Amino acid sequence: MRTMMSGGRIPKRLVKQRPHENNQPVAPELARKLIIEHRGWNGMRVDGHLNLSGASQLYNLPENLTCESLDISDCVNLTNLPKGLHVTRWIELAGSGITSLGKGHGFVLRFRGVRVTDRIAFESDALSGQDILNVENIELRRVLIERLGYEKFVQQVGGLIRHRDKDVGGERQLVYIPFEDDEALMILKVICPSTGHTHVLRVPPYMQTCHQAAAWIAGFDNPDDYSPLIEA
Secondary structure (H helix, E strand, C coil): CHHHHCCCCCCCCCCCCCCCCCCCCECHHHHHHHHHCCCCCCCCEECCEEECCCCCCCCCCCCCCEECEEECCCCCCCCCCCCCCEECCCEECCCCCCCCCCCCCCCCEEECCEEECHHHHHCHHHCCHHHHHCCCCHHHHHHHHHHHCHHHHHHHHCCEEEEEEEECCEEEEEEEECCCCCCCEEEEEEECCCCCCEEEEEECCCCCCHHHHHHHHCCCCCHHHCCCCCCC
16 A cells, blocks of 8 residues: 555665764763663763663663763663673762672762762672661761661651641651751651551651641642542
8 A cells, every 4th residue: 555655666664874873972962862762882981971871662772882970860771781891980870780890890989969889789688677777977978878778767767746636547656856957857657548558758847747748749839729529
């Protein structure tokens, strides 16, 4: 049918072509575009910082890629770094699919802008809440809490209940953990009425009630405007 309608000629489908591959450095913005579109080439050199953050469709990077620094935060489907990767400064890993690197890899690793060790980046299960409480560096402590998980952290160190009430799922609790040198960690504990699972959700430290916290999570600045049939 397509042949008849085109007079015997089938139109060619347009396919994006890779730009001419060479050893000249590529601008960071162009490099991001090419790599996300899977048009990067092995041996690509990026002139500066390569920001690939949030590229959930990215599954691999070109081999022998060179750049000054590399941000692969929230690249959830990127599970391996390429062979021959050369990064002169650091790699931002937070939220990526990278779960381990070989011993002696030589990369400087960062998580949410904070320099971390391999143990912090990849072995969060080995951390304990008490270990984290003893960390003096505020930024590093925040990273460690995120790596351990808010639910596990609260389970291990406890907390003070600011408010409690009930919704369809059961009892809700507004719990906070104070720090002498940082703002308090405030979380809302709710029970899903469908599964019975307890969810621990971080909220701003100025929250006073469970309803106010639930409204904030739902995107309401004014708690009076938030009146769901089911809160979970």
